[in-house]
Amino acid sequence: MRRFAQKTIFKVQLYVPGRPIEEVKRELGLKDVIKLASNENPWGPSPKAVAAIMKEARQVNRYPDGDCFYLRQALAKRLQVSPRQLVFGNGSDEIIVLAARTFIRPGDEVIIAKPSFLIYDIAATIAGARVKAVPLKNFRYDLEGMKKAVSKKTRIIFLGNPDNPSGQYFTQKQVERFLDGLRRDILIFIDEAYHEYVQAPDYVDAIGLLKRHKNILATRTFSKMYGLAGLRVGYGIGDEETVDCLNRVREPFNVNSLAQAAALACLNDRPYYQKLAVEIERQRKAIYAGLGKLGVKYIESCTNFVLMDMRQDASRIVRALLAKGVIVRDMRAWGLERFIRVTIGTAVENERFLNALKEIL
Numbered sequence: 001m002r003r004f005a006q007k008t009i010f011k012v013q014l015y016v017p018g019r020p021i022e023e024v025k026r027e028l029g030l031k032d033v034i035k036l037a038s039n040e041n042p043w044g045p046s047p048k049a050v051a052a053i054m055k056e057a058r059q060v061n062r063y064p065d066g067d068c069f070y071l072r073q074a075l076a077k078r079l080q081v082s083p084r085q086l087v088f089g090n091g092s093d094e095i096i097v098l099a100a101r102t103f104i105r106p107g108d109e110v111i112i113a114k115p116s117f118l119i120y121d122i123a124a125t126i127a128g129a130r131v132k133a134v135p136l137k138n139f140r141y142d143l144e145g146m147k148k149a150v151s152k153k154t155r156i157i158f159l160g161n162p163d164n165p166s167g168q169y170f171t172q173k174q175v176e177r178f179l180d181g182l183r184r185d186i187l188i189f190i191d192e193a194y195h196e197y198v199q200a201p202d203y204v205d206a207i208g209l210l211k212r213h214k215n216i217l218a219t220r221t222f223s224k225m226y227g228l229a230g231l232r233v234g235y236g237i238g239d240e241e242t243v244d245c246l247n248r249v250r251e252p253f254n255v256n257s258l259a260q261a262a263a264l265a266c267l268n269d270r271p272y273y274q275k276l277a278v279e280i281e282r283q284r285k286a287i288y289a290g291l292g293k294l295g296v297k298y299i300e301s302c303t304n305f306v307l308m309d310m311r312q313d314a315s316r317i318v319r320a321l322l323a324k325g326v327i328v329r330d331m332r333a334w335g336l337e338r339f340i341r342v343t344i345g346t347a348v349e350n351e352r353f354l355n356a357l358k359e360i361l
């Protein structure tokens, strides 16, 4: 069958996810393994979300609500947008894929940063786009360089805000300057998977910008801060016209019923997540302090992960940590051979990571 497949699928680099805990336990014969590789929430979702899943479980014989009615109403109210400005996905990854499938026509170009989240490149390439990757400058997006890369064929520009793997964010001013004078028929995809972690007052208000720039599509997810990665639910916020196009491509039952119930319960438990945000802040500082003591350089992050410079082949460090039951992310696939990316875990997990790293170094 291989020769009948779309040619574009052979151009992409296969996505290698962080390794699951159970797999590492099995393969290395370890009993106690921690995972700090996929920017998950180690405390788990709100107990109210778990209760909502249990309740909903009895009805999984029924198809889910293809319109995500209750979740849509609640989010629209929370974000002060019209319900028709929201599109839900099987994770926000699906919104990236939907945007590529919906808007890319043969010969179109897509602009991304290098390195950035790998799915932008994969989705755009499979959809048939030529991908122009503009290198980061000192671990920040080179917005000027990306603007210069725009051509008549540019269809989508992907901006991670905050960005993965660097953990940096853009300010409102930076994005406004970027949008100024840019063609209005280019989809500006602003990936806000880590939106809930950002405390900075000058962080971009993508929903506010949408009023003047209808070509923006912002995405957020319940996978990270909300702790529902295993259930797969994320969403896009855009102009009604953009959202309508995406909905034509979307599968009718793409968000399952457990995910919908859990996401709604998460939204309604603000105190739980406010407490988590404070704890993450504290743990981020603890990691910085630990790295400082070990003399390991890192990129300061506004998210729940930290990029660290090992100043040697990072794969060796990743393997040594794995042997001690600590899964972190090797940044080789992103072209950062000396770097690892480590998710901020619980106090116990972070201490275990720092101790393991100390022994290795």
Ligand SMILES: *Cc1c(COP(=O)(O)O)cnc(C)c1O
Binding pocket: 039, 090, 091, 092, 093, 094, 117, 160, 163, 164, 191, 193, 220, 221, 222, 223, 224, 229, 232, 233, 234
């Ligand atoms: C984790 C992540 C996502 C999406 O995750 P989903 O689980 O598909 O919602 C999107 N973008 C970035 C940059 C991420 O790190």
